[in-house]
Amino acid sequence: MKKNSIRTYSNNSELVSERRAHIARSVAPLFVKKGYQRTSIRDIARACGMSMGHLYYYIGSKEDVLQLMMDYDQHFYTYFVQQMVADYSSFSPTEALIKIIDELFRGVAGIHDFMRFFYQELKNLQPAAREIIMEREKQLIAEFEKLLRRGCETGEFKIDNVTMVANNIIFLSHMWSLRRYLFPRGYTIDDYVHFQTQNILSSISTNNKK
Amino acid sequence: MKKNSIRTYSNNSELVSERRAHIARSVAPLFVKKGYQRTSIRDIARACGMSMGHLYYYIGSKEDVLQLMMDYDQHFYTYFVQQMVADYSSFSPTEALIKIIDELFRGVAGIHDFMRFFYQELKNLQPAAREIIMEREKQLIAEFEKLLRRGCETGEFKIDNVTMVANNIIFLSHMWSLRRYLFPRGYTIDDYVHFQTQNILSSISTNNKK
Amino acid sequence: MKKNSIRTYSNNSELVSERRAHIARSVAPLFVKKGYQRTSIRDIARACGMSMGHLYYYIGSKEDVLQLMMDYDQHFYTYFVQQMVADYSSFSPTEALIKIIDELFRGVAGIHDFMRFFYQELKNLQPAAREIIMEREKQLIAEFEKLLRRGCETGEFKIDNVTMVANNIIFLSHMWSLRRYLFPRGYTIDDYVHFQTQNILSSISTNNKK
Amino acid sequence: MKKNSIRTYSNNSELVSERRAHIARSVAPLFVKKGYQRTSIRDIARACGMSMGHLYYYIGSKEDVLQLMMDYDQHFYTYFVQQMVADYSSFSPTEALIKIIDELFRGVAGIHDFMRFFYQELKNLQPAAREIIMEREKQLIAEFEKLLRRGCETGEFKIDNVTMVANNIIFLSHMWSLRRYLFPRGYTIDDYVHFQTQNILSSISTNNKK
DNA sequence: CATGAATGAGGTTTCATTCAT
DNA sequence: TATGAATGAAACCTCATTCAT
Numbered sequence: 001m002k003k004n005s006i007r008t009y010s011n012n013s014e015l016v017s018e019r020r021a022h023i024a025r026s027v028a029p030l031f032v033k034k035g036y037q038r039t040s041i042r043d044i045a046r047a048c049g050m051s052m053g054h055l056y057y058y059i060g061s062k063e064d065v066l067q068l069m070m071d072y073d074q075h076f077y078t079y080f081v082q083q084m085v086a087d088y089s090s091f092s093p094t095e096a097l098i099k100i101i102d103e104l105f106r107g108v109a110g111i112h113d114f115m116r117f118f119y120q121e122l123k124n125l126q127p128a129a130r131e132i133i134m135e136r137e138k139q140l141i142a143e144f145e146k147l148l149r150r151g152c153e154t155g156e157f158k159i160d161n162v163t164m165v166a167n168n169i170i171f172l173s174h175m176w177s178l179r180r181y182l183f184p185r186g187y188t189i190d191d192y193v194h195f196q197t198q199n200i201l202s203s204i205s206t207n208n209k210k
Numbered sequence: 211m212k213k214n215s216i217r218t219y220s221n222n223s224e225l226v227s228e229r230r231a232h233i234a235r236s237v238a239p240l241f242v243k244k245g246y247q248r249t250s251i252r253d254i255a256r257a258c259g260m261s262m263g264h265l266y267y268y269i270g271s272k273e274d275v276l277q278l279m280m281d282y283d284q285h286f287y288t289y290f291v292q293q294m295v296a297d298y299s300s301f302s303p304t305e306a307l308i309k310i311i312d313e314l315f316r317g318v319a320g321i322h323d324f325m326r327f328f329y330q331e332l333k334n335l336q337p338a339a340r341e342i343i344m345e346r347e348k349q350l351i352a353e354f355e356k357l358l359r360r361g362c363e364t365g366e367f368k369i370d371n372v373t374m375v376a377n378n379i380i381f382l383s384h385m386w387s388l389r390r391y392l393f394p395r396g397y398t399i400d401d402y403v404h405f406q407t408q409n410i411l412s413s414i415s416t417n418n419k420k
Numbered sequence: 421m422k423k424n425s426i427r428t429y430s431n432n433s434e435l436v437s438e439r440r441a442h443i444a445r446s447v448a449p450l451f452v453k454k455g456y457q458r459t460s461i462r463d464i465a466r467a468c469g470m471s472m473g474h475l476y477y478y479i480g481s482k483e484d485v486l487q488l489m490m491d492y493d494q495h496f497y498t499y500f501v502q503q504m505v506a507d508y509s510s511f512s513p514t515e516a517l518i519k520i521i522d523e524l525f526r527g528v529a530g531i532h533d534f535m536r537f538f539y540q541e542l543k544n545l546q547p548a549a550r551e552i553i554m555e556r557e558k559q560l561i562a563e564f565e566k567l568l569r570r571g572c573e574t575g576e577f578k579i580d581n582v583t584m585v586a587n588n589i590i591f592l593s594h595m596w597s598l599r600r601y602l603f604p605r606g607y608t609i610d611d612y613v614h615f616q617t618q619n620i621l622s623s624i625s626t627n628n629k630k
Numbered sequence: 631m632k633k634n635s636i637r638t639y640s641n642n643s644e645l646v647s648e649r650r651a652h653i654a655r656s657v658a659p660l661f662v663k664k665g666y667q668r669t670s671i672r673d674i675a676r677a678c679g680m681s682m683g684h685l686y687y688y689i690g691s692k693e694d695v696l697q698l699m700m701d702y703d704q705h706f707y708t709y710f711v712q713q714m715v716a717d718y719s720s721f722s723p724t725e726a727l728i729k730i731i732d733e734l735f736r737g738v739a740g741i742h743d744f745m746r747f748f749y750q751e752l753k754n755l756q757p758a759a760r761e762i763i764m765e766r767e768k769q770l771i772a773e774f775e776k777l778l779r780r781g782c783e784t785g786e787f788k789i790d791n792v793t794m795v796a797n798n799i800i801f802l803s804h805m806w807s808l809r810r811y812l813f814p815r816g817y818t819i820d821d822y823v824h825f826q827t828q829n830i831l832s833s834i835s836t837n838n839k840k
Numbered sequence: 841c842a843t844g845a846a847t848g849a850g851g852t853t854t855c856a857t858t859c860a861t
Numbered sequence: 862t863a864t865g866a867a868t869g870a871a872a873c874c875t876c877a878t879t880c881a882t
Contacts, residue, residue, distance in 0.1 A: 009462070035333055041852055051868050053228045056853065057873075119388065121328045123245060137392055163394050163407050168382070171389060175381050178329065181349055184373050195374050201411040220841085251640065251877055261843045263879080272877065455753060457667045461856055471864045473858080482856065539808065540750045543665055552882085557812055583814050584825050588802070591809055595801050598749065602767055604793050615794050623832040644841075671873060681847050686874065 006067070009058030019058045023048050027065055029159035032113045036066050036121045066121060067129040073114055078136050080107060085143045093151030094205065098149070098197055101169065105193045108173045115177035141166045148204070157204045165204060172196050216261055216277070217270030229268045230410050233258050237275055242323045246276050246331045276331060277339040290317060290365045295353045303361030304415065308359070309344070310405055311379065315403045318383045325387035328352035351376045360415070375414060383408050425488070425548070427480030439478045443468050444492035447485055452533045456486050456541045486541060487549040493534055498556050501525060505563045513571030514625065518617055519565070521589065526615045527591045535597035561586045568624070576625045585624060592616050636697070637690030649688045651677050651801050654702035662743045663758045666696050666751045697759040703744055709736060711772060715773045721749060723781030724835065729826055730777070730801065735823045738803045745807035771796045778834070782839055800825050 008016050032038050041062055045052040059065055078141040084103055088096035108115060122130060144166035151157035159165050176192055183192070220226050236258040240249050251272055255262045269275055294313055298306035318325060332340060354376035361367030369375050386402055393402070425614060430436050446468040450459050454469070464485055465472040479485055504523055509515035528535060565588035569578035579585050596612055638646050656678040660669050671692055675682040689695055712731055718726035719772050738745060750758060774796035781787035808821055813822070 010252060015866085040850080051854090053854075053869065054867050057866070062852065081881085098843095116333075120333060123326075123330060134391060142394060158407075162396075164397075164402075166411075167385070167389065167392060168409065171385050172378070172381070175377070179343060179377065179381060182351060182377060184371075187374075192374075195371060198370075199375075199378065199413050202411050225841095250875080255844095264842050266878070267841075277869090399852065421780075437864095460854080465695075468688060472856090472866065474863050476857070476862075477684050526634065538752060543746075543750060554811060562810060580828075583823060584817075584822075585829075587805070587809065591802070591805050592798070595797070597799055599797065601764060602771060602797060604791075607794075612794075615791060618790075619798065621794075623829050642844085645845085670871080672871090681850065683875075684846050684872090687845070692873065 004065045006058075009057050016058055020068050021072065022067060023055070023058065027069050028073065028114070031066070031121070032117045033071060035117075036124050038063065047163075063124065063126060063129075066124055067126075070118065070122075070125065070133060073111070074118075074133060074136055075210045077107075077111070078140055081140055082143055085147060092156065093147060093154055094156050094207075095200070096113050096147060097201070101173075101197050101200065102193055104169075105173045105176065105196065106189060109176045109189050109192075112177035113182075115174055119174075120176065141170060144169055151204070156206060158206050165200075169200060172200075217268050217276045217289060219225045226268055227317055230278050231282060233265070233268065233275060234278045237279050238283065238324070240329070241276070242327045244288070245327075246334050251419055263290075269316050272338060273334065274337075277335055279341075280335065280343060281334075282319075284328075284343060286347055287317075287321070291350055291353055295357055302366065302367050303357060304411070304417075306357060307361065309408050311383075311410065312347065312403055313388065314379075315406065316399060319386045319399050319402075322387035322390075325384055329384075329388065351380060355377055361414070368416050369414050379410060382410075424482045426478075429477050436478055440488050440490060443475070443478065443485060444488045448493065449488050450505075451486070451541075453536045454571070466510055475625075482544060485548075487545055488551060490538065490542075493531075494538075494553060494556055497527075497531070498560050501560055502563055509546070511576055512576065513567060514627075515619070516567060517571065517621070519548045520585045521593075521617050521620065522613055523558065524614065525587075525596065526609060529596045529609050529612075530596035535594055539594075539598065542561075557574065560588055561590060564589055576626060578595055578626050579624050585620075589620060592620075636688075638817050639687050646688055650698050651702060653688065653695060654698045657699050658703065661696070661699055661751070662747045665747075666754050666805055668733075688814070692761075692835055694755065696754055697756075698756065700748065700752075700759075700763060704743070704748075704763060704766055707741070708770055712773055713818060715777055722786065723784055724786050724831070724837075726777060727831070728779065731827050732823055733804075733831065734799075735803045735806065735826065736819060739806045739822075742807035742810075745804055749804075755839065763813060771800060775812045781834070786836060788836050789834050795830075802830075803829060813839070 006020075010016050015016070023044075027039075029048050030043055034043070034051055041055065044062075044065055045055045048055060059068070074155075081104060084100050085096075088099050091099065098119050114133055122133065125133065141163065144164045148157060148159055148162040148165055173196075176189065180187075180192075216230075218226050230238075231238070232255075237249075237254050240253055240257050244253070246258065250261055251265065254272075255265045255276055257266060269278070291314060294310050296308075298309050301309065305332075335343070351373065355372045358375055359366060359370040360371055360373070362369055383406075391398075426440075428436050443464075447459075447464055449465055450467050454463070457524075460474065461472055461482055464482075469567055479488070479518045484590050496603060501520075508519050512518065514614055542553070542627060545553065561583065565582045568577060568582040568585055572582070592612075593616075596609065600612075637649075640646050652769075657669075657674050660673055660677050664673070671682055671685065673694055674692075675685045678685060685695075689698070708730070711730075711734060714730050715726075718729050721729065752763065755763065771793065775792045778787060778792040778795055780787055782789055803826075806819065809820075811816075
C-alpha cells in the first residue's frame with residue numbers, strides 16, 4: 001500500500017514490480033545462507049540472472065534488495081496468518097486457536113531459516129523500511145487479538161492483556177527457529193506444537209482441565 | 211581446559227587472559243552500537259588502546275574478537291543466573307521462581323542491546339565457538355530445570371516437560387529486548403515482568419488462584 | 421561545408437540540424453550547472469525529451485553533445501559581436517569602441533556561467549572540434565582588429581600590434597566571469613565596464629585626457 | 631597555516647606532510663596531462679609508487695588529491711611572487727614593476743599547463759578548499775597593490791583603483807597560458823612581455839612617453 | 841612487547857553505448 | 862523514427878592482515 005521509494009530508471013512500473021519480485025525470490029536462499037553482509041552484489045546479480053549494472057536499473061542500493069526480500073517474504077507470512085484467522089472464523093475460539101497455533105507454528109518452522117535471517121538482519125534496514133515491517137507485524141498481532149477477544153466474549157478465555165498474549169503466541173512461534181538447537185535431542189515440531197498449545201491454553205482458558 | 215584455540219604469540223598465558231578480557235570489555239559498546247561487520251579492526255584497536263599489530267598478538271582474527279566478547283558477556287550473564295538460583299535456594303520454589311524471574315527479566319532488560327547483538331551476530335561465529343556458547347546456554351537452562359524440578363517435588367508445580375518450560379522462561383526474558391517496540395505504548399518493564407510471571411505461574415502452578 | 425563529422429543514422433539533414441540545435445539548447449543549462457563529465461547521457465536524453473537510443477540517432481558520442489552545445493553558443497556570441505561592429509560602423513572609432521566594449525562586457529557578463537564552462541570543458545573536445553572553436557574565436561578577434569585599424573587610420577588610436585590589443589579586449593571581457601569573486605566587495609559590472617574602458621582607451625588613444 | 635582537515639590514518643604528522651607533498655608532486659604531471667576526472671585512483675597510486683590502499687592512508691578521497699596538488703603548486707607560485715616584490719623593494723616603483731612583470735609573466739608561462747589546469751578544475755574542489763585557494767589569490771593581488779600604491783605615493787603612477795589594476799596585471803599574466811593559441815604565428819613570450827609591459831605602464835604611468 | 845605503514849583483493853556503484861523491438 | 866532494457870568495464874573506496882622495525 002505504502003510507496004517504498006526505491007529508485008529505478010524504468011518507467012514501466014509493471015515490469016519493475018515483476019523484476020523486483022524476481023529479485024526478492026532469487027536472493028532469498030542466498031541471503032539466508034550467507035547473510036546479508038557477506039552476500040555481494042555480484043552474488044545477487046548472478047542469482048538473479050542479471051548483470052550487476054542491470055540490477056541497479058531496478059534498485060538504488062544493496063540495502064534496497066534486503067528491503068525487497070524482507071517485504072516480499074513478510075507479506076506472504078502475514079497473508080498466510082490473516083487467511084487462517086479468516087478460515088477458522090466459524091470455529092469456536094478455542095478450537096480456532098488450537099488449529100491456528102498448529103498451522104502457524106508449523107508454517108513458521110517451515111521457514112525457520114528466514115525467521116532467523118529476519119531477526120539477524122532487520123538492523124540493516126533503514127528506519128523507514130523498518131517502520132513498514134514493524135507496522136505489518138503489528139497487524140499480525142492485531143489478528144490474534146481479534147481472535148482472543150472473541151474468546152473472552154464467549155467466556156472461553158479469561159485474559160487481562162490480550163495484546164501481550166498475542167505477542168507471546170507469535171514470539172513463541174519464532175522460538176523453534178531461533179532456539180531449537182537447545183531443545184532436547186529428538187524433540188520434534190509435533191512435540192513442540194503440542195507443548196506450546198497446552199501451555200498457552202492453560203494460561204488463558206477458563207475451562208482448565210489440567 | 212577450554213577449547214579456546216585462539217592464536218597468540220605470547221607465552222605468558224596470564225597476560226593473555228588479562229588482555230583478552232580487556233579487549234572483550236573495550237569492544238562491547240562498539241560492537242553493540244555499530245554491529246560486528248561494520249566495526250573495523252582499526253576501530254577495535256583504538257577502543258582497546260592498542261595498535262592493530264599488537265591486537266593480533268593476542269588474537270588470530272577479527273572473528274576471535276567477536277568470540278571473546280560474546281564469551282565474556284555470556285559468562286557474566288550465566289554466572290549471574292547461577293548465583294541467583296543459589297541465593298534463593300532456601301526459598302520455596304514458587305517464591306524463588308517469582309524472585310528469579312523478576313531479577314532475570316530486569317537484568318536482561320538492562321542489557322537489551324547486547325541481547326539483540328547476540329541474536330544478530332551469533333551466525334558470524336565459527337561453529338566451534340558457537341558450540342561453546344550453546345553449551346553454556348544449556349547450562350543456564352539446566353539451572354532453571356533444577357528449580358522447576360524442586361517445585362515438582364514439593365508439589366507446588368505440575369510440569370510435563372521441565373526442559374521446555376525452562377526454555378520458555380529464558381526465551382520470554384529475551385522478548386523485551388527483541389520485540390518491545392511492538393508492545394503497547396507506555397508498557398513498562400514492571401508491567402512486563404508482572405504479566406509474564408502470572409503467565410508462567412498459571413501454566414505450572416498447582417495452586418491456581420486465577 | 422563544415423567539418424562536422426558527427427555521426428547520424430538519418431538521411432534527412434534538415435531534421436538532423438533541427439534536432440541537434442534542440443539538443444544544444446536543451447543541454448546547455450544542464451552542462452553549465454553540473455559540468456560535462458558529471459552529466460550523464462540519461463540526463464541529457466531527459467533534458468532533450470528523447471530516449472537515450474534516439475539521442476544516438478543524431479550523435480555519435482557524448483563528446484559530440486559537448487561540441488554541439490559549444491558550437492551553438494559560441495555561434496550566437498560571435499554573431500552578436502559581428503552585429504555590433506556592423507551596427508556601430510557609422511560611429512567614430514572611439515565612440516564605436518566605447519559602445520562595443522560596453523555591450524560586449526555586459527553581454528559576456530550575462531552568460532558568465534557559460535564562459536566559465538567554456539574555459540573548463542574545452543579540453544574535453546577532440547582536437548578537430550577544438551580547432552573549429554578556435555577558428556571562430558580568431559574571427560572574433562579579427563572583427564576587433566578591423567575596428568582598431570579604422571581608428572589608427574583616422575588617427576584616433578595609436579597601436580603597435582592591433583591583434584594583441586584585440587586579444588586583450590576580449591580576454592578582459594572574460595575576466596568578469598572567471599575572476600569577479602576576487603574583486604572588491606560591492607564592485608559592480610558598471611564599475612567594471614567603466615574601469616576597463618578607461619584602461620583600454622588610455623593605452624591606445626592619442627587624445628589622452630587622463 | 632590553516633588546517634586542511636584531510637583524513638589520514640597516521641598520527642605521524644611529519645610523515646603525513648612529507649607523503650602528501652610527494653603525492654602532490656607525483657600527481658601534477660598526470661593531472662595536467664589527462665585532467666582530474668580522467669585520472670583514476672589507480673593512475674594516481676601508480677604515479678606515487680604506492681598501492682591504492684596505501685594512498686588512502688594519507689588522503690580521504692580523490693578530491694583531496696586535487697586539493698593537495700593545487701595547494702602545493704599555488705603555494706610555490708604565491709611564494710615566488712612575494713619573494714619578487716620583496717627583492718625589488720629597493721627599486722623605483724616603475725623599475726620594480728617592469729622587472730616583476732617580466733619575471734611573473736615568464737614564470738607563469740613556464741607553468742602554463744598548470745595554469746590551464748587551475749582554471750579548468752577549480753570547480754572540482756569543495757567550497758572550503760576553494761575558499762583557501764581564493765584567499766591566497768587575494769594575498770597575491772595585495773602584493774601588487776602594495777607596489778602600485780608605492781608608485782602612487784612617489785607620483786610615478788596615477789591610479790584610480792589599485793585593486794583592479796593589480797587584478798588586471800595578474801589576469802593578463804594568465805593569458806599566455808589560456809589563449810596563446812590565438813596569438814599571431816611566431817609571437818614569442820618576449821614579444822608578449824614587452825607588449826603587456828608597455829600596455830600596463832601606458833595606462834598608469836604619469837610620465838607618458840608614448 | 842609494541843608499533844603502524846603497507847598491501848591487494850574485494851566491496852558497491854555508475855555510465856556510455858547498443859540492439860531487439 | 863523511436864524506445865529503453867541490457868551490458869560490462871571501470872570507477873572510487875575499505876579493510877583484515879602482515880612485517881620490518
